[in-house]
Amino acid sequence: MHNEPRILKYTEALREATEQAMAEDPSVFVIGLGVSYKNGADGTTAGLKELYPERVLDVPVSEDAFTGMAVGAAIHGMRPIVHHGRVEFALFAADHICTQAAKWNYMFGGNNPVPVVFRINVGRQWGNGPQHTQSLFGLFGSVLGLKVVIPSSPYMAKGLLRAAIKDNNPVVLLESRWVFPVKQEVPEEAYELPLDKAHVVQSGNDLTVVAYGDGVIAAREAIELIGDQVDVELIDLVSINPIDEETIHASLKKTGRLLTVDTTSASFSIGSEVAARALRMSDVTFRTTPGMLSCPDVPCPTSTALSEAYYPTKVDIANAILAQCGKDQITKELTFEELHLPPTHTIV
Amino acid sequence: MSTRLDAFRRMTLLRIAEEETANLYLRDKIMSFVHFYVGQEAVAVGVSDSLMSNDRAMGNHRSHGHYLAKGGDLRRMLCELLGKAEGSSHGKGGSMHMIDRSAGFTGSTPILGSIVAIAAGSAFEQKHNATGDVTVAYVGDGGSEEGGVYETMNLAALFKLPLLIVVENNLYSVNSKLLDRRSKEYSVEGVVRNLGLAYAKADGNNYDDVRSKATALLEGVRAGKPAVLECLAYRHMAHSAPIFDDAQGYREEDVLERRLAEDCLKKMKARLLEEGSSEEVFSDIENEIRTHVLEEIAYAVAAPYPSPETLYTDVYA
Ligand SMILES: Cc1ncc(C[n+]2csc(CCOP(=O)(O)OP(=O)(O)O)c2C)c(N)n1
Numbered sequence: 001m002h003n004e005p006r007i008l009k010y011t012e013a014l015r016e017a018t019e020q021a022m023a024e025d026p027s028v029f030v031i032g033l034g035v036s037y038k039n040g041a042d043g044t045t046a047g048l049k050e051l052y053p054e055r056v057l058d059v060p061v062s063e064d065a066f067t068g069m070a071v072g073a074a075i076h077g078m079r080p081i082v083h084h085g086r087v088e089f090a091l092f093a094a095d096h097i098c099t100q101a102a103k104w105n106y107m108f109g110g111n112n113p114v115p116v117v118f119r120i121n122v123g124r125q126w127g128n129g130p131q132h133t134q135s136l137f138g139l140f141g142s143v144l145g146l147k148v149v150i151p152s153s154p155y156m157a158k159g160l161l162r163a164a165i166k167d168n169n170p171v172v173l174l175e176s177r178w179v180f181p182v183k184q185e186v187p188e189e190a191y192e193l194p195l196d197k198a199h200v201v202q203s204g205n206d207l208t209v210v211a212y213g214d215g216v217i218a219a220r221e222a223i224e225l226i227g228d229q230v231d232v233e234l235i236d237l238v239s240i241n242p243i244d245e246e247t248i249h250a251s252l253k254k255t256g257r258l259l260t261v262d263t264t265s266a267s268f269s270i271g272s273e274v275a276a277r278a279l280r281m282s283d284v285t286f287r288t289t290p291g292m293l294s295c296p297d298v299p300c301p302t303s304t305a306l307s308e309a310y311y312p313t314k315v316d317i318a319n320a321i322l323a324q325c326g327k328d329q330i331t332k333e334l335t336f337e338e339l340h341l342p343p344t345h346t347i348v
Numbered sequence: 349m350s351t352r353l354d355a356f357r358r359m360t361l362l363r364i365a366e367e368e369t370a371n372l373y374l375r376d377k378i379m380s381f382v383h384f385y386v387g388q389e390a391v392a393v394g395v396s397d398s399l400m401s402n403d404r405a406m407g408n409h410r411s412h413g414h415y416l417a418k419g420g421d422l423r424r425m426l427c428e429l430l431g432k433a434e435g436s437s438h439g440k441g442g443s444m445h446m447i448d449r450s451a452g453f454t455g456s457t458p459i460l461g462s463i464v465a466i467a468a469g470s471a472f473e474q475k476h477n478a479t480g481d482v483t484v485a486y487v488g489d490g491g492s493e494e495g496g497v498y499e500t501m502n503l504a505a506l507f508k509l510p511l512l513i514v515v516e517n518n519l520y521s522v523n524s525k526l527l528d529r530r531s532k533e534y535s536v537e538g539v540v541r542n543l544g545l546a547y548a549k550a551d552g553n554n555y556d557d558v559r560s561k562a563t564a565l566l567e568g569v570r571a572g573k574p575a576v577l578e579c580l581a582y583r584h585m586a587h588s589a590p591i592f593d594d595a596q597g598y599r600e601e602d603v604l605e606r607r608l609a610e611d612c613l614k615k616m617k618a619r620l621l622e623e624g625s626s627e628e629v630f631s632d633i634e635n636e637i638r639t640h641v642l643e644e645i646a647y648a649v650a651a652p653y654p655s656p657e658t659l660y661t662d663v664y665a
């Protein structure tokens with residue numbers, strides 16, 4: 001029995017990091033719509049209200065005010081975790097996130113930390129459409145004064161959330177709803193992962209694939225589809241502010257080929273930012289023009305008949321990898337479930 | 349002037365259209381976010397019946413009823429719920445984005461509270477062009493807590509906009525109770541009146557009460573005194589699924605027996621019986637409407653999906 005792996009869902013991993021931080025530090029509190037429910041915040045705050053009734057706060061539908069209140073509490077010594085169930089709701093609090101929390105330390109000449117965590121759910125989810133599925137990675141990535149990470153797995157979710165809580169700056173976690181049911185072995189003890197380092201998921205010599213969040217899941221599946229035709233180095237960007245250029249640089253020097261994978265539209269995307277930085281690396285010799293995969297430059301529609309062509313699939317990614325390396329394309333029909341339902345597998 | 353039996357007919361349409369949609373969703377596992385209005389029909393129908401045909405209404409995430417009560421097309425709504433090309437938004441929007449401009453229902457958004465300011469913009473246009481029409485904004489008790497709603501009330505009073513904000517108070521924002529979100533001292537009436545708007549409170553489970561209070565307020569609204577009509581009504585189904593959720597145990601006041609006792613359709617029938625109507629009349633109407641709704645659902649199920657190229661259309665006008 002004791003050798004059974006400890007498998008947690010992404011949402012459970014976030015919950016565990018939160019509970020551990022709350023147990024250790026009485027200045028940590030959780031605030032957001034529905035965080036006190038039995039299955040609060042998609043399970044990421046489940047049961048915490050019973051454990052810490054004074055530190056788990058359900059709120060009126062007043063994102064601007066409760067986010068500002070959390071920022072104010074952080075400025076005065078607490079460590080709030082603010083939850084926004086969709087990025088569109090967080091935009092009501094754009095001032096507090098982007099202009100107040102993000103600039104506070106700088107505008108007072110330093111020594112004015114704002115240790116607040118903004119947990120913001122983003123991205124694809126069936127049937128949710130143009131006003132509930134934006135990701136806005138580029139927007140958050142462009143706000144100076146924020147640290148911005150995108151956990152792609154349960155292991156990472158737990159370690160990054162803990163690091164975010166401990167950090168003395170405003171940290172935004174952009175959590176792809178699509179990844180919520182994904183499972184992985186997660187150690188019980190608390191651990192931190194760096195907020196500013198990319199993660200090399202697998203190393204390879206032919207091509208560097210840079211992805212993040214749910215794109216990493218699809219990229220892993222694509223690599224599986226291709227088999228050993230191409231020796232791919234897969235980099236999970238993890239942080240988009242800052243972007244870990246060192247890891248990308250080391251990889252590109254080896255491979256000379258780049259493919260970026262975005263799970264949002266192309267313009268002002270993370271892929272464009274990565275490509276722009278890569279092209280400025282003067283000692284990298286590109287063997288092909290860098291490739292970019294993304295959603296088209298349109299909002300995400302609601303009808304499944306339209307949304308099925310919206311997100312890059314594992315087949316799209318596989319073909320982009322093959323194209324970069326001059327190999328033949330593959331064809332594979334995806335099922336309705338593969339196209340529209342989130343993955344539930346266990347990452348090994 | 350429409351009769352009470354006409355109103356019963358419209359409320360029944362709202363109810364049956366959603367009941368049958370819920371069945372369809374469960375049976376065919378339809379994947380589109382959906383919030384049912386079942387239980388609150390007296391609000392939309394009572395308010396709509398006190399409007400003139402050129403008046404406008406705008407809604408939120410729970411707007412099937414607001415749309416149908418204003419005269420929105422049933423077929424295009426059902427097609428939209430199923431993501432079909434003939435849907436009112438050609439499948440781009442889905443359940444949370446109802447629109448039928450020809451009926452004066454000029455849009456709805458699930459971003460809570462936002463519709464109130466947008467509806468104030470509609471009212472601004474109406475005032476600017478001296479059309480004599482008004483705009484109704486439907487917002488929930490939860491949505492009404494957004495700062496922008498308070499700001500809009502101030503603006504509307506300042507600019508004397510012909511705006512009626514209908515706050516549908518169904519006691520919950522998802523499963524959060526009013527007292528999870530407001531102090532005991534919170535008074536909607538106090539807030540509204542002190543910002544300079546008129547206020548009335550109606551029993552949202554009672555068509556006649558909603559209609560008479562709305563009619564009274566609208567006289568002032570048309571003359572430039574914006575108003576809030578707060579309607580207390582029960583949401584019978586879960587927050588956002590085609591199911592009943594009593595097993596979750598969060599409901600206090602609006603438990604099943606209470607909801608059934610206060611059901612707006614039941615109350616309406618009692619009133620109509622007093623006026624000499626009969627159970628037979630009711631069941632004839634219900635059967636006729638159910639047949640119609642099922643035909644329209646069959647049409648929507650068979651209707652074609654939008655073609656893939658339309659993914660790229662409509663970003664700009
Ligand atoms: C700005 C914003 N915050 C949060 C949500 C998530 N949300 C969707 S519906 C809902 C409850 C709304 O309650 P209420 O306004 O009372 O309407 P009801 O659902 O009761 O009809 C919440 C919190 C949202 N859609 N928009």
Ligand SMILES: [Mg+2]
Pocket residue numbers: 488489490516517518519520521522
């Ligand atoms: Mg409500």
